[in-house]
Amino acid sequence: MLFSPKNDWFGNIKGDVLAGIVVALALIPEAIAFSVIAGVDPKVGLYASFAIAVMIAFVGGRAGMISAATAATALLMVTLVKDHGLQYLLAATVLAGILQILAGYLNLHKFMSFVSKSVMTGFLNALAILIFMAQLPELTNVSWQVYALVALGLGIIYLFPYVPYIGKIMPSPLVNIITITLIVFFFGNDSMGIRTISDMGELPDTLPIFLWPDVPFNIETLKLIMPYSISIAIVGLLESLMTANVIDELTDTSSDKKRECKGQGLANIGSGLIGGMAGCAMIGQSIINVKSGGRGRLSTLVAGVFLLILVVFLSDILKIVPMAALVAVMIMVSIGTFSWTSIKELKTNPKSASIVMIATVIVVVWTHNLAFGVFTGILIGSLFLAQRLSQFMFVKSEYDEASDTRTYHVVGQIFFNSSDKFIGYFDFKEAVENIIINVKRSHFYDVTSVAALDKVVIKLRREGADVKIVGLNSASQTMLDKFAVHDDPEEIEKFMSGH
Amino acid sequence: MSENNKYILVGIDGSAISNALVDYAIWLAKSNGLTIKLIHTIEHSHHTENPHHEGNLTPNIRRELLKELSEEERVESKALIAQGKELINAAKEKVLAAGIDNVVAKLRHGTLPEAIEDLKAETQLIMLGSKGISHQDEELGLGFHLEESIRATETPVFIAQKDFSDPKKVLFAYNGSPTAKRALAMITQDTIYKEPLEIHIVSVNNDSKLAQQLVTEAQAAFTDSSNTIITKTLSGDTIEQLTQYQKENQIDITAMGAFSHGKVHGFFFGSFTTKMIQQSDTNFLLIR
Numbered sequence A: 001m002l003f004s005p006k007n008d009w010f011g012n013i014k015g016d017v018l019a020g021i022v023v024a025l026a027l028i029p030e031a032i033a034f035s036v037i038a039g040v041d042p043k044v045g046l047y048a049s050f051a052i053a054v055m056i057a058f059v060g061g062r063a064g065m066i067s068a069a070t071a072a073t074a075l076l077m078v079t080l081v082k083d084h085g086l087q088y089l090l091a092a093t094v095l096a097g098i099l100q101i102l103a104g105y106l107n108l109h110k111f112m113s114f115v116s117k118s119v120m121t122g123f124l125n126a127l128a129i130l131i132f133m134a135q136l137p138e139l140t141n142v143s144w145q146v147y148a149l150v151a152l153g154l155g156i157i158y159l160f161p162y163v164p165y166i167g168k169i170m171p172s173p174l175v176n177i178i179t180i181t182l183i184v185f186f187f188g189n190d191s192m193g194i195r196t197i198s199d200m201g202e203l204p205d206t207l208p209i210f211l212w213p214d215v216p217f218n219i220e221t222l223k224l225i226m227p228y229s230i231s232i233a234i235v236g237l238l239e240s241l242m243t244a245n246v247i248d249e250l251t252d253t254s255s256d257k258k259r260e261c262k263g264q265g266l267a268n269i270g271s272g273l274i275g276g277m278a279g280c281a282m283i284g285q286s287i288i289n290v291k292s293g294g295r296g297r298l299s300t301l302v303a304g305v306f307l308l309i310l311v312v313f314l315s316d317i318l319k320i321v322p323m324a325a326l327v328a329v330m331i332m333v334s335i336g337t338f339s340w341t342s343i344k345e346l347k348t349n350p351k352s353a354s355i356v357m358i359a360t361v362i363v364v365v366w367t368h369n370l371a372f373g374v375f376t377g378i379l380i381g382s383l384f385l386a387q388r389l390s391q392f393m394f395v396k397s398e399y400d401e402a403s404d405t406r407t408y409h410v411v412g413q414i415f416f417n418s419s420d421k422f423i424g425y426f427d428f429k430e431a432v433e434n435i436i437i438n439v440k441r442s443h444f445y446d447v448t449s450v451a452a453l454d455k456v457v458i459k460l461r462r463e464g465a466d467v468k469i470v471g472l473n474s475a476s477q478t479m480l481d482k483f484a485v486h487d488d489p490e491e492i493e494k495f496m497s498g499h
Numbered sequence B: 001m002s003e004n005n006k007y008i009l010v011g012i013d014g015s016a017i018s019n020a021l022v023d024y025a026i027w028l029a030k031s032n033g034l035t036i037k038l039i040h041t042i043e044h045s046h047h048t049e050n051p052h053h054e055g056n057l058t059p060n061i062r063r064e065l066l067k068e069l070s071e072e073e074r075v076e077s078k079a080l081i082a083q084g085k086e087l088i089n090a091a092k093e094k095v096l097a098a099g100i101d102n103v104v105a106k107l108r109h110g111t112l113p114e115a116i117e118d119l120k121a122e123t124q125l126i127m128l129g130s131k132g133i134s135h136q137d138e139e140l141g142l143g144f145h146l147e148e149s150i151r152a153t154e155t156p157v158f159i160a161q162k163d164f165s166d167p168k169k170v171l172f173a174y175n176g177s178p179t180a181k182r183a184l185a186m187i188t189q190d191t192i193y194k195e196p197l198e199i200h201i202v203s204v205n206n207d208s209k210l211a212q213q214l215v216t217e218a219q220a221a222f223t224d225s226s227n228t229i230i231t232k233t234l235s236g237d238t239i240e241q242l243t244q245y246q247k248e249n250q251i252d253i254t255a256m257g258a259f260s261h262g263k264v265h266g267f268f269f270g271s272f273t274t275k276m277i278q279q280s281d282t283n284f285l286l287i288r
Helices: A006-010 A013-038 A042-059 A071-084 A086-105 A108-114 A117-134 A144-162 A172-187 A219-251 A257-273 A283-291 A297-313 A315-319 A323-337 A341-348 A351-367 A370-391 A419-424 A447-462 A489-496 B016-032 B061-097 B112-122 B146-151 B178-188 B208-221 B238-248 B263-269 B272-279
Strands: A067-069 A279-281 A393-400 A405-414 A434-444 A466-470 B007-011 B035-042 B103-109 B123-129 B157-160 B169-173 B198-204 B228-234 B253-257 B283-287
Touching (some): A006 A297, A013 A042, A013 A117, A013 A172, A013 A283, A013 A297, A013 A323, A042 A067, A042 A086, A042 A257, A042 A279, A042 A297, A067 A257, A071 A086, A071 A117, A071 A219, A071 A279, A086 A219, A086 A257, A108 A219, A108 A257, A117 A219, A117 A323, A117 A351, A144 A323, A172 A323, A219 A257, A219 A279, A219 A283, A219 A370, A219 B061, A257 A279, A283 A297, A283 A323, A297 A315, A341 A351, A351 A370, A405 A419, A405 A447, A447 A466, B007 B016, B007 B112, B016 B035, B016 B061, B016 B157, B035 B061, B035 B112, B061 B103, B112 B123, B112 B146, B123 B146, B169 B178, B169 B238, B178 B208, B178 B283, B198 B208, B198 B238, B208 B228, B228 B238, B238 B272, B253 B272
Parallel strands (some): A434 A466, B007 B035, B007 B123, B035 B103, B123 B157, B169 B253, B198 B228, B253 B283
Antiparallel strands (some): A393 A405, B157 B283
């Protein structure tokens, strides 16, 4: 998986290098902010972002996608770090990587097809809300000067691009950081209570070194970190595969999802072994990359390498950057990640879609675990689908006086959810000689539906009727899990049209 | 699908050699009666000419960016399609003017190797120019997609490398390898070209006895007596000897098995086939 088409690397050199630099500048505040979320020193997030970006450039499945330390994974580590410390986080990161590689080999990326558009929107909205909420500690119980700086920062981020000429070439988040830092450096004093990055913990001053996580290698450790690793692995893959889809769509190109799963795993292992936290693909940064003209693997590599160079050599300057400037960047990321149109669409979309989206958001914000939200969304969405399918079922009947025969024609999908409805269509009080149940235009999907048919037949026989079932062979073909009409369009046609 | 419904797939990209390539296609189609399918691929750059380096995320950026990028690519595609249509229609006119009515012209999105892969079920012979439009001024350049295209299929590939003149002499390089054996089988079937030709069977091997054995073996496979068969054994560096023989005997087409080694081998040692094409002036018929 180290081999990539040459074009993936060198098809767009100038665009990729410039975009990579823009991304690196935006990655630094994010990596620091996410370290703060996880409760570790900024250097943990910065080393992670370097390791993940550089490795994924080679082993990832989606050229031009940016992966680094992320909010989604950072949120899952909080209690682990608080209760057991950094070394356990590093071990959990390596284990999450191993799980992701396993997921790649098991083709688990295919389960992404269960994630509907509503769930995806819910995921992004929830992520945006979480990123915003993570900024609240920096925004509560602080002086008015901090609010003013954040507001100024946001103003610069959104308005600077309108400045003629330089507005288009200088990344506005960087201009925000420089301006706020200069203001605080020259006009700030201790009484204002303005916090800087150095208050958050250690910054990297050397290149990262290879370190085996300092934890006892025993079953207790494994038991302790496993739940965290599973959550991190799942959330990381979910966000990565969703981001890959977004980039696929934006650039009208395709990606190798299986390779992406394995690549994310390798990148996390690499991150854990040089003292970085787990990460995954970043929707916001990847969009910034595409917007800045980045398309190839080179953009991701440049972002990672440039980030490390900046951080190691500029750590003294980075230390005095006020948190207010980073908060402004993170609020921008939150605003950019949120799908604002989804609020307008609440009115126009089907109610079921809106409920799925909102349920996903609520569960995530409540549990701080995006995986739970996605599972909830998938579950509720599936229930709605089952409900919908049940509506496509009815039984009509006709009575032939001459032979004293009632014929029931069953049409539609019969499965666990529609079985009761199916039984309800039969008139057990009617005393007739012969009953024919024609199931030719229906499909029996599961054990419940077959049991329902049995129940109907037994009951009718008890009432003294001769019951005959017509067309069962083809109707129950659906029962076989391995029934493979999907290979043959003609077969599907025959099948769905009631044979 | 019967053999007769298959095409000669001709890749047209508007490079200098495209014109000669159409002539060769006409020459072959007149002999074998196959339909000529001219294709031109629309390769999207998927890059933007108009990057934004503001580095910020505005509300609904995904939607806005998608709108902008698709509009940009739509304009690009429209222009490429118009350009491609012109190229391919000119080629089609040329084929029709030569008296061949069985000709279709198609534009496809994607790269040439992709198109070849997608169409391989209906292709009997592929015809390409040795240098694509982006390499035509380079001395040694081979078309960017040529190797990949040839590897994408098991269909024989004709590669035009020199201006058109009615081909008369074919050099068949035979070394007894499995690909060479397949090439021999293909050529002796006469499905590609049916009129008589002067065929030079050449084997380069330092073991002259073995070389002699190989050419005899190959000669025996040619049962159609209308061809003129000449055999020759040579020793020394294969590429050097073959290219020299091409020059001395005014060979028009070199036929041989191609890319018998995998991609990785080619990556480290360079591909014999690629070097051979680069150092020759003749056209090629490559059989995988």
